[in-house]
Amino acid sequence: MPSILHPLRYALALGLAATLSAAPLLSPPGQQLSATEQASPELPSRAEVRALADRGMAWMLAQQQDDGSFFDGPMFRLGITVFATLALLENGLDGDDERMQRAVTWIIGHQQADGGIYDPQEGLANYGTSVSLMILSRLDGVDPSIIERGRNYVLGIQNQDAESPLYGGFAYGANDRGREDLSNTAVSIEGLRAAGIPADHPAMQRALEFVQRTQNLSSTNDQPWAGEDGGAVYSPLPHRAGGSHGEATEAAEVDPTAPVPSVGTMTYALISSYLSLDIPADDPRVRAALDWARANYQFDANPGMAARHASDGLYYYYLLMATTFDRVNTTTLDTPKGEADWRRDLMQTIRERAREADGGVFWINESRRWGEGFPHLTSAYMLRALARIHDSLPETP
Template identity: 35%
Template sequence: MGPVPQAEPGLTALIAAALVRAGVPADNPVVAKAVGFLEKHVQKDGGVYIRGMSNYMTCLAIVTFKEMNAGGKYDKVLEAAGKYVKTLQFGDGLTPDDPNFGGAGYDKPGTRGGPDLSNTHFMVEALLAAGVPKDDPAVKNAVTYISRCQNLESEFNKQEFAKKADDDTRGGFVYNPSAFKDPKSDKRTDAGGLRSEGGMTYAGLKSFLYAGVGKDDKRVQAAVAWIRKNYTVSANPGMKEKDSGLFYYYHTFAKAMDALGEDKFKDAKGAEHDWRQELFDELKGKQKANGSWANTNRAFLETEPALATAFAVLALSYCKKK
């Protein structure tokens, strides 16, 4: 997660999507005002942003417009936004073998660092929500990048950090493979590889499943195996501080588990988990008296109630029994 300025489309979109998925009607004054704010920030190029972080903001806005698209009201907005997001993908001037190929960052390539898994998983979800087919090159190229964020040496990822994966990290996902090149990075393991992180692993798994990668694919199977070994709703596994990015974790956890489709999820020890009920109970226990949520860990700005609450409500929306 990056900085969350006041009154910007990214956080607004998260909150609006959370409310709608929680059952708040589209004509509710709060929802209508939030979506009206997003409409005002649809740019001529199709993006939905104010300045900077245009990929992050636009991707979140797309998902919200999709939730509000009754009767095709936002079809043209979604189409234009999807086309804009494609222009933000790393690819021009890169060969398919380049580790950055297919990824996405906060903004246009060259304006704010390189790609990362978090922004790329938001991109995949947004492209599909905008109506881009799963076999579109942009989606396929994003899957290529996401595969290179997995601690799994294979024909899909031949980077050095993947070769150093061990029993603790194999199958999980990393935020940014380039951290391997930084000897001072706290993402590195004692073995010289990179730590697998819970929030990122669920983001990677979700992206594979959304993009049509089969459950019998070795990448999906390895991700699920890591999750079985590290299943929890009380911490963000793989992080040095277990509550770091916890609410972000909850929302990727919920989306990925919903996509996986196992109502009773069996961990590596054979214990069955009703993940929906367990997640609901955990979030219920963390809710404050005024109805909000907030992390005590300052990482990723989750001490901000609006952000943590949006993630919490989004996660809860996937806890409904199907």
Template identity: 25%
Template sequence: MSRANHETQGDRERTLQRATTWLLDEQNEAGWWWGHMYTNVTLDAEDLWLRELYGTRTPELTEAVAHWIRDEQRDDGTWATFPGGPGELSTTIEAYLTLRLAGDSPDAPHMAKAAAFCRDSGGVEQSRMATRIWLAVFGLWPWEDLPVLPPEIMLVPPRATLAVPSFSGWSRIALIPLAIARARRPVHPLPFDVAELCGGVPRPAPDHPTFSVENAFVRVNDLLAHYERRPLKRIRALSQRRAENWIVDHQEVDGTWLGVHLLSVFCLLGLWAAGYPQHHPVVRKAFDGLRRFEVWDDGDDGPRRRMECVTGPVWDTSLAVIALTDAGVDPGHPALRTAASWLLGEEVSNRGDWTLRRPGLAASGWSFSFDNDIFPDCDDTSTVVAALRRVAGASPADRAALDGACGRGSGWLVGMQSRNGGWASYDADNNSAIVGKLPFCDFGEATDPPSADVTAHVLEALAGELPAGHPTLRRGAEWLLREQEHDGAWFGRWGANYVYGTSAAIVALTAIGVPADARAVARGLEWLCQHQNDDGGWGEDLRSYHDERWRGRGVSTPSQTAWVLMACHAAGYPVEDERVRRGIDWLVGNQRPDGTWAEDVYTGTGFPGDFYMGYPMYRQIFPTMALGRYLAGAGRSSTVMAT
């Protein structure tokens, strides 16, 4: 090895050493890793509004929230759904209303700029459904102008097209409490209005083809509006009771719903509309649960508070275990055993909503958050199974516990495969093309169909659990191959975007035995390599979800660069390959002295086109994985990461 090559290899090993040391130091003594996620200010706004309704809003909290929201405003007066993204109307309206509640004058320059943007973008008339529901709650929008979603939906037979099980897990949790609020039409007036946000042009009447599903729903909505004026009292009372009971029954151990902040706020809004007081046990428990989402820091003008959208210690921990073992940490290292022990304790033993489609399947799986037992998901379960397989038990009993959990988890994953061969997040066969066309559903996805990235992660995990050629693997691979797009890429449902989906698909297909020179894999690799940036890294802007011009394009990021490098490694690209070398050099050159990488953009997706998330652990975990896999193949000293 030449002196230059020796120095290059040394730089890479030191980069990996620093990254691994940082990860080990960040582990909680209980065994988990958890990075506080970022999203947009609508969470902060709606959380404060909820406390206004329940009478728990304080001046100190209001100012801390307002401080955060002011700091997030951009120079053009707007707020966006992700850093660097365009101003977004509903987000800006909600931020503005919150600052009005905090006492900011509409004549203040920062407020006037925001209001001008809202008016120029069509005003509150063009805002999304959830925003207008909140405006109706505060007497700033007429309830009658909102689409109808009657609580009588609770009485629809479970197997009917528009029954509650036809909606995704997250949609159920949102729509049921909002149906209660829409039916009761409560008003909590504020001492001001927001006329300055109105665009002056009514929402245009829907103009769908005469024989379309959308047009049929518009006509049904007109009929339901007539029913809403004089509903059948006994039927309405029964349906509202069932809706309230459903909400209460689906409250998690930690007081939240699905471990998601926004869904928990919606449920509390529905319970408030139903008359539940602040001191009710369910409400009190929920507010206790909301505390876990709080993130406080010190701003220039005092304390600031923001809200996480969701806590993800199971996801972060399982990925961290995989990263550390990729980096060469001994499988019996105390940090890994502690993490495995914590993960074992997080296995779900309850029979949750997934049994609506899979009633005979034995309970197992893992959820995203700390104490959520109703909604395990396939993505977390696959990463936990893969992580646990990497850990060495301290005793035969420990190994048996790990094997048992992996067996139950993989069995649950096999049972959650949809009929078309793919895997979704929370449900199986939840892919109705009709429910998402309801007028009430204008934000996010109303169903939970299989996605390429979740399917890829499950296949990658099951490749180590099932024999080669197993029908489950074959059907999953066939579905994944059908989903490849015209240019060789795969769509990324839960990560940004085609870079995420394509990298995951390549890793999975090669894991189950598809050769790297197979046409689908080769096309995917070619697409990735074509989108390498001039600086050697990879990145993709979140605008690619609705603008083809951003497809595979964006500023280089540590996580996205690592995703591509892992795909190249899975396909057998050597470290000497020019594209691989440049990608590794980008990671080495952009590491900070403390062993971390900076990632100021979001690379996580909640709802494509609508809601995005920044995962602080991604910038650390995935580069550690990629460097570990490549350095292991390049003759790295086996003692570098052994302790």
């Protein structure tokens, strides 16, 4: 659950979000049913997925500003632009394309003296740098020193206090020590691996210790609250386990042995992190998390969230689901409602939630927390999910 945007900071952009949220849906949603209840027995073809992704790309490219960024709001232009740029690259837009060149040049222009790639006003240095590493590592002709400096910045913000339950984790930036969380850590792991850091590097092994401490699996998690359901939480600290929009409790009020409920987004982030650290899919830690994902397989809510927050982070949940199942190399799974194919179900959900505008389609979450009220960010998530659905489908003659 990335706490990517603070409500007060993006108040000036809410008018844009409200206007776009009124755009027509591509398909009327009708009664709210789960994807497994609504789904057609037919798998989508690669061509169908590509057609929807192309329309999403058309909308995203129409948002590009003259300076190369993909957002014209007063804040978080860099954070949104790096996610949009990565989504376009993952959907096949060539890095040599003039539009990508402008975006990448604008992103690189934000590299700071400490090597991080971020806007100091945004306060999201780790996200900006780690996602930039994913982008730059895909491109030819990038000055290696830019990647090296960014990589060293991320390595430098890791918590290395061996006495802390947050040991091995990553937070938003250098000034956020003591606030390490699984969302930031998962992005850091992915960015560092893309930039050439091997899974057996000491920093990655430290990160593995942190990741284990977010899992409800007492056999490998030494925290007193650890349960047995196999899912994951936002932080090893019980009073922060629910994320930045969890219940407002002070650390002193929390029973450190009380169970902490697992959450969908974080469980998929956990699995992807294990895989990025070369933990095999048949490892007991991964199997336990996959069992939780199967038992909580759904599309109308981010499972594990309190009812009033059920839609918070929903599109990030979709992205992490697609990323995880694609990387595990699974297509069907046994759920409480029977056998399901995640590609069919997720494609239907994404298609039904698409909205038409500017000659293309975009996505927006009615729940605006964690930046999903900005269609630029939410659409980037869905484009990345579509790329994974596409690549997991069989090629047709």
